[in-house]
Amino acid sequence: MATPKKVLIAEDSSVIQNLAKKILEFQNFEITAVKNGEQVMQLIDKEDFDILLLDINMPVMDGMECVRAVRALSDTKKAKVPVVAITGNAKNYSDEDFKSAGFNDALMKPLNFDRLVDVVKGLTE
Numbered sequence: 001m002a003t004p005k006k007v008l009i010a011e012d013s014s015v016i017q018n019l020a021k022k023i024l025e026f027q028n029f030e031i032t033a034v035k036n037g038e039q040v041m042q043l044i045d046k047e048d049f050d051i052l053l054l055d056i057n058m059p060v061m062d063g064m065e066c067v068r069a070v071r072a073l074s075d076t077k078k079a080k081v082p083v084v085a086i087t088g089n090a091k092n093y094s095d096e097d098f099k100s101a102g103f104n105d106a107l108m109k110p111l112n113f114d115r116l117v118d119v120v121k122g123l124t125e
Helices: 014-026 037-046 063-071 095-101 113-124
Strands: 006-010 030-034 051-055 083-087 105-108
Touching: 006 014, 006 037, 014 030, 014 113, 030 037, 037 051, 037 063, 051 063, 051 113, 063 083, 063 095, 083 113, 095 105, 105 113
Parallel strands: 006 030, 006 051, 051 083, 083 105
Antiparallel strands: none
8 A cells, every 4th residue: 555645734723724634634644734834844844745735824934935935945855845725815815826926726715625635636646
């Protein structure tokens, strides 16, 4: 059996974090969850992930800052990891804003969990 893909979820809402975690674990993904972008940067420095799911509105370092920091990493493998935005404020940003910041895709809240699974599988296969 294949090694489970590693997903890093950065989401300050524990409800959304736990739901996404349970759904993706059920699909055989290995999940690590944190509350802000700074924690993402600390973790990505120490270990590899197959995909990052970043909430846009987080304390300390938001998703937009975080994806730019990831894309600027000197380790090219880590800098190229697929990154998906999770946002409840779709009106604040266009698809173009997400793309230019460095996101591969964006999911709107309330999360459609079928789409979450499809996007994560699609970007990690």
